[in-house]
Amino acid sequence: MSHSTPAIWTITTSLPIPMRSTRRCAPVTPAGLWHRWQADNWQADIGTTPLGFAQSTWVGGVTLEGDIGDFGVSGTLSRRPETSSVLSYAGMSVPGSAPVDGNSGAINADPAGTLWGGVVSTGVKLNASWDIGGPYGFWSSVQHHLITGEKVADNTRLALLGGGYYKLIATDDQRLSIGTNLLYFDYDKNLSEYTLGSGGYYSPQRYVSLSLPVNYYGRYDSSWSYLVSASVSNSWSREDAPYQSDGESDKGGGFGYSLEGALEKRVSSRWYVGVAVDLQRSDFYEPNHFMLYTRFTFNDRWQPIDYPPSVPRLYSDFD
Numbered sequence: 001m002s003h004s005t006p007a008i009w010t011i012t013t014s015l016p017i018p019m020r021s022t023r024r025c026a027p028v029t030p031a032g033l034w035h036r037w038q039a040d041n042w043q044a045d046i047g048t049t050p051l052g053f054a055q056s057t058w059v060g061g062v063t064l065e066g067d068i069g070d071f072g073v074s075g076t077l078s079r080r081p082e083t084s085s086v087l088s089y090a091g092m093s094v095p096g097s098a099p100v101d102g103n104s105g106a107i108n109a110d111p112a113g114t115l116w117g118g119v120v121s122t123g124v125k126l127n128a129s130w131d132i133g134g135p136y137g138f139w140s141s142v143q144h145h146l147i148t149g150e151k152v153a154d155n156t157r158l159a160l161l162g163g164g165y166y167k168l169i170a171t172d173d174q175r176l177s178i179g180t181n182l183l184y185f186d187y188d189k190n191l192s193e194y195t196l197g198s199g200g201y202y203s204p205q206r207y208v209s210l211s212l213p214v215n216y217y218g219r220y221d222s223s224w225s226y227l228v229s230a231s232v233s234n235s236w237s238r239e240d241a242p243y244q245s246d247g248e249s250d251k252g253g254g255f256g257y258s259l260e261g262a263l264e265k266r267v268s269s270r271w272y273v274g275v276a277v278d279l280q281r282s283d284f285y286e287p288n289h290f291m292l293y294t295r296f297t298f299n300d301r302w303q304p305i306d307y308p309p310s311v312p313r314l315y316s317d318f319d
Contacts, residue, residue, distance in 0.1 A: 055091025055118025174218030256282030
């Protein structure tokens, strides 16, 4: 069964990453605006994608949570950016020089300066979980989104997720669990290319992944919280030919793994500082992340620190 927590109003800050404009002008530092509210059984947020981008738009979401018998349930309506690439997240423009057909001499490119990209996903997510305090629990999620962008073909995404876990340790101050997760999603069109009509984001027509996670987290001395997590996985995928091309379909997949760690310290009744690191390894996808952060809560909270650490998330990952 899910457990409600006291209403918490927080402000989290992060530094934007300097980028260069896609219009070949001086370097800019994009900055997004957003605000989030969180209470016992609901949360909401609204904001913008970074204002220095070639394409900028509003984003946000609303989530309601509750219990049905022994099941915890939630529903989310949201509009989120696709951050897979510069094209999908920031948008781009057609370069100023247009190639000419060598036979006819005609310009065969799109008009210079044409903007496209800035992709967003708008849709619904329904979650359910079961955990009555025993040694094991289960969770599931059904999601459907419409994906749109400037001069990008409309797309749809269906996702089905589920998993279970077993608690090897479950005390007031620490948890150790092992489990298995299954992920399925598909897109109507393959829009992974960087051409007008495509959005530059991974969009296979079928993707299945099976993972085996191990999570250890807890707190120490009522003011420290920590997390150590590892996972191995295998995936299978199928992609149609890229949108508006004469290519062939392709199958892929393979082995992957991930590692994650976080440590957070409460330094006063309202201020927290923390550090987080993670890495992921799979074919053609090998990101590393390191974060130092501060967190402020408007509520005066001197009870033992919550765990695992409340690491800030990207706006696109709020759901």
